[in-house]
Each structure stands twice: as structure tokens, then as C-alpha cells.
Amino acid sequence: MKKILGMIASPRKLGNCEIIVKEISRQVEVPHELTLLRLPEFNIQPCKGCYHCLFKEKxxxxxxDFNLVLNAMLEADALILAVPTYFLGPNGSLKLFLDRGLAFYAHAEKLWGKPSVGVGIAGIPGKEGYTLLGIQSFLKIMMSDIKKITMMYGALPGEIFFNEQNKVLAAELGKSLFNATPSRDAHTCPLCGGDTFRFMGDNKVKCMLCSNSGTIAAETGSPVFSITPSEHELFLSREEAMKHFEWLCKMKGRFSEEKDRLKQISISYLSGGTWIKP
Ligand SMILES: Cc1cc2nc3c(=O)[nH]c(=O)nc-3n(C[C@H](O)[C@H](O)[C@H](O)COP(=O)(O)O)c2cc1C
Structure with missing residues (x-):
């Protein structure tokens, strides 16, 4: 029996995100049990940027509640993530949790390649902004194997199924979860599958998911991307991810080496401005 974790990044009970997670689970053909969590209900504090999670006990x-959620992710065989659009991006609970993601590296063994699907839900068709990029970033940074992600639209709780096509999409997502990873669409980044790009002038582009640069050509009418990997690959391969982890771990040593030089810079900014405190 497989274990699926349904992560719902909406505070709304029995809203579209909850409904779609349950529908996708119903469409998974492999016998499984579904465990659910509503991310905004958990007490997740902002990352302090202290890097402690990289050292000692990792x-x-x-x-x-960070470890509670992380443990649920570790125990699951696969993940269904549903996230509502809030002001042109994913609900903040997703980013708040992701910001604690340096702690993922210590669990790379269990996290790497975990199958996942993701759905973004926006109230107004086309007004999702960077929601899908946020979902893709989350699923990639937690080292999962993204089988399929998609947007759906519906403002009122349950409204996504006014559109019957979303039932079809849910079935596709459910069936893809434990199947082979589909090949990439031609209009996505050939390295990571991202579909959000920054256009840098001339024919230069940068993928906003893997952060690699390259060129776009559109002679045949549809875009063809050539993207080159760089240093610091976060998730293109397990080896590269672990290389980045090792680089991060060396930061402590680099900090000690550069301490005096860094202090020279920061000390002159000790004063200035009046702080408003909570
Ligand atoms: C604070 C807030 C901001 C929202 N911003 C957007 C938006 O920028 N674009 C959009 O299409 N829908 C937006 N919506 C609508 C939700 O994405 C939509 O209602 C969705 O179905 C919510 O999912 P849920 O039912 O799982 O909570 C917003 C909703 C709220 C509450």
C-alpha cells in the first residue's frame, strides 16, 4: 500500500485545493492511503538564515511545526500539492515552508525522486501570475520528480468542477503519479522542464526555474531553447544537488576566513536609521 501526502496550501476548508487533492487521489490507480495536511494551519516560523540545519545535528x-510537516513528506511515497493563487503568486504558506528548505539536504536520500504532481488554482482565468513557477520551484527544491503540474480556475469553493475538463485533468494527474516521468514539452527548458523565462535581449533567455541561461530560436514558429548548465546546479541531478550542499557546508569555513574583511564592511553600517520593533 503506497502512502500519498496531500499538501494543501490554502487556508480555506473544503475549498478548491482540498477538493482537487482528493479527486486526484481518487484517480490514482495504485492502492494507496491519503494523508492530508493544510500548510497554513501549521506554525512555521520564517527561516532565520543561521545555517544551523547544515551543521552538527543537521x-x-x-x-x-517544520519537522512535523517535513516528516510527513519523508514518510510519503508520493506527493500531491495544491496551491491557490494569492495576488499573482502562490499562497505565502508555501514560500514560508520552502524558505526552511536548507534542512531538506540532510534528507536528500529519502526526498530525491519522490513522485509529485502539483495544481495551482486561481479565481480568474489567466490571472495566476507566477503561481506555477512557485509550485515547480517548491517541488524541485524538495528534490521530487515532477510528473505533471497544471493550473485550474475557479473562485468559489468547488467552482473548479463547473468545468468538466478539470475532472479529465485530475484523472491525468492521478494516473501520472506512479507512472514513468513524461518527456518534456518542446516549449520548456531542456534542462529542467521549467516554462518561465526571462528575456535578456537579442535572443538570450534565462530559465527562472533552474536559473540557467541560453538562447531561444523560433525559426519554425515554435520556440527552441538551448540552455547551458552552470556551476551550482540545485536539482538537475542528485550529484549536483549534493555538490551544492557541500559548497553550502563550506560556507562556515569561508565565513571564519573572511571574518575580519566582512566586519570592516558591516561595522560602518552599525548606526543609521530608527528601528520600528514589534
Ligand atoms: C487574498 C486573495 C488573493 C487572491 N488573488 C488572486 C489572484 O491574484 N488571481 C486570481 O486569479 N485569483 C486570486 N484569488 C482567488 C483564489 O485563487 C481562488 O478563490 C481559489 O479558488 C482559492 O482556492 P481555495 O478554494 O482552495 O482556497 C485570491 C484569493 C484571495 C483570498
Whole structure:
């Protein structure tokens, strides 16, 4: 029996995100049990940027619900993620959790390649902004194997199924979860599958998911991307991810080496401005 974790990044109970996660689970053909969590209900504090999770016990020092959620992810065989669009991007609970993601590296063994699907839900067709990029970033940074992601539209709770096509999409997502990873669409980044690009002038582009640069050609009418990997690959391969982890771990040593030089810069900014405190 497989274990699927349904992660819902909406505070709304029985809203579109919850409904789509349950529908996708119903469409998974492999016998499984579904465990659910609503991300905004958990006490997830902002990352303190202290890097403690990279050293010693390789755990975050903050006492909140982060490990509860992380453990649920570790125990699952696969993940269904549904995220509502809030102001042209994914609901903030997703980013708040992702910001604690340096702690993922210590669990790369269990996280790498976990199958996942993701759905973004926006109230107004076409007004999702960077929601899908946020979902893709989350699923990639947590080292999962993204089988399929898509947007659906519906403002009122349940409205996504006014459109019957979304039932078909849910079935596709469900069936893809434990199947072979589909080949990439031609209009996506050939390295990572991202479909959001920054246009840098001339024919230069940069993929906003893997951060690699290259060129776009459109002689045949449809875009053809040539993208080159660079240093610091975060998730293109397990080896590269671990290389980045090792680089991060060396930061402590680099900090000690550069301490005096860094202090020279920061000390002159000790004063200035008046702080508003909570
Ligand atoms: C604070 C807030 C901001 C929103 N911003 C957007 C938006 O920028 N674009 C959009 O299409 N829908 C937006 N919506 C609509 C939601 O994405 C939509 O209602 C969705 O179905 C919510 O999912 P849920 O039912 O799982 O909560 C917003 C909703 C809220 C509450």
C-alpha cells in the first residue's frame, strides 16, 4: 500500500485545493492511503538564515511545526500539492515552508525522486501570475520528480468542477503519479522542464526555474531553447544537488576566513536609521 501526502496550501476548508487533492487521489490507480495536511494551519516560523540545519545535528533549531510537516513528506511515497493563487503568486504558506528548505539536504536520500504532481488554482482565468513557477520551484527544491503540474480556475469553493475538463485533468494527474516521468514539452527548458523565462535581449533567455541561461530560436514558429548548465546546479541531478550542499557546508569555513574583511564592511553600517520593533 503506497502512502500519498496531500499538501494543501490554502487556508480555506473544503475549498478548491482540498477538493482537487482528493479527486486526484481518487484517480490514482495504485492502492494507496491519503494523508492530508493544510500548510497554513501549521506554525512555521520564517527561516532565520543561521545555517544551523547544515551543521552538527543537521536540524533546524527552531521549535515549531517544520519537522512535523517535513516528516510527513519523508514518510510519503508520493506527493500531491495544491496551491491557490494569492495576488499573482502562490499562497505565502508555501514560500514560508520552502524558505526552511536548507534542512531538506540532510534528507536528500529519502526526498530525491519522490513522485509529485502539483495544481495551482486561481479565481480568474489567466490571472495566476507566477503561481506555477512557485509550485515547480517548491517541488524541485524538495528534490521530487515532477510528473505533471497544471493550473485550474475557479473562485468559489468547488467552482473548479463547473468545468468538466478539470475532472479529465485530475484523472491525468492521478494516473501520472506512479507512472514513468513524461518527456518534456518542446516549449520548456531542456534542462529542467521549467516554462518561465526571462528575456535578456537579442535572443538570450534565462530559465527562472533552474536559473540557467541560453538562447531561444523560433525559426519554425515554435520556440527552441538551448540552455547551458552552470556551476551550482540545485536539482538537475542528485550529484549536483549534493555538490551544492557541500559548497553550502563550506560556507562556515569561508565565513571564519573572511571574518575580519566582512566586519570592516558591516561595522560602518552599525548606526543609521530608527528601528520600528514589534
Ligand atoms: C487574498 C486573495 C488573493 C487572491 N488573488 C488572486 C489572484 O491574484 N488571481 C486570481 O486569479 N485569483 C486570486 N484569488 C482567488 C483564489 O485563487 C481562488 O478563490 C481559489 O479558488 C482559492 O482556492 P481555495 O478554494 O482552495 O482556497 C485570491 C484569493 C484571495 C483570498
Amino acid at each position: 536540524q533546524c533549531i527552531q521549535k515549531d
